[in-house]
Amino acid sequence: MSGRSHMPANGSSLHDPARQSPSFWETAFSGTDPDALSEILSTPNSPIKAAAQAAAPIAYRCNFISTEELAIADCAYDGTISIRREAPNGKLIIFLPMEGNAVFDAGKEPIHSVPGRGAIIGAGRASGSRLIGPRRHLGLFVDQAKINRQLTHMFERTISGDADFHPTIDLTTGSGLVLQQLVANLYYGLSGDGPLQQSPLARSALCDAMIYLLLETCPHRYSEALALPAPAPAPRHVKWAIEFMQEYIAEPISLNDIATAAKVSVRTLQQGFRQFRDTTPMAYLHELRMLAAHRDLLESGTRQAVADIALRWGFTHLGRFSAEYRKRFGQLPSQALKR
Structure with missing residues (x-):
């Protein structure tokens, strides 16, 4: 036609x-x-x-x-x-x-x-x-x-x-x-x-x-990676660690706090995340917080400042947060805030 x-x-x-x-x-x-x-x-x-x-x-x-x-x-x-x-x-x-x-x-x-x-x-x-x-x-x-x-x-x-x-x-x-x-x-x-x-x-x-x-x-x-056989289900301690991170995502929790909540040693926790999540526990927590900040930026319009949202999720260095956010989502936090 x-x-x-x-x-x-x-x-x-x-x-x-x-x-x-x-x-x-x-x-x-x-x-x-x-x-x-x-x-x-x-x-x-x-x-x-x-x-x-x-x-x-x-x-x-x-x-x-x-x-x-x-x-x-x-x-x-x-x-x-x-x-x-x-x-x-x-x-x-x-x-x-x-x-x-x-x-x-x-x-x-x-x-x-x-x-x-x-x-x-x-x-x-x-x-x-x-x-x-x-x-x-x-x-x-x-x-x-x-x-x-x-x-x-x-x-x-x-x-x-x-x-x-x-x-x-x-x-x-x-x-x-x-x-x-x-x-x-x-x-x-x-x-x-x-x-x-x-x-x-x-x-x-x-x-x-x-x-x-x-x-x-x-x-x-x-x-x-998708063509490979599916990995075994993550063990309980990894699931417990993730649940703890999600519950206390806005709190200043440490690696020791996460390991204690998961009822394993720090070393066992790190091995579990490397094997079943291909990352580290703190990097996983960092990503959860970045996604939470991204959601808030998109949903708040211009009612909140970028700095307030960044601090809420534990990002104290605004310049570093902006650089990481742009690398992760392809735009500056201020641009997401105005959408």
């Missing part, structure tokens, strides 16, 4: 927003102005600049559906459009083309995306692209934090950072074909008066299925 047949002649918005509910939102835009397209595609922390090649005419139609877990876009473009993302946006982005060509610059080699060949752009990368219309694709946007939560659950240890997915995916067979079908089913099931609007359990199951399919079948940093 050509994107051209769907393009209004002016820069109007089809509906903005079209529909909103507590669990999903839909917005749609169309037009011919590159600056308006830049604004549509940008987020506060990740601005995007769109431009028409040689000032030739362009047109676009973009429809976005966002759930609590992820977002899907159905976008069509006419003309040749260059797009530059000026900062990483913290999301894993998967482009599933139905028509036309696109080239993404997000690594050592350009990523070519045509029907049958999808592109995966990592969350930690700013990227440029060139869309050669008529071009149409579905886009799947997943917070890297969501990916890491699933990996943390699968490994039973804290996972952070970019998963470094292989940048291309075959959409003609196997898991790539299934992924494209799942994304299309979720999109069309939510758009208009789709049946998934009335079925939050089915919607959530589809979202989880897409993420697990990505993690279990698409090559990434943790693929080899």
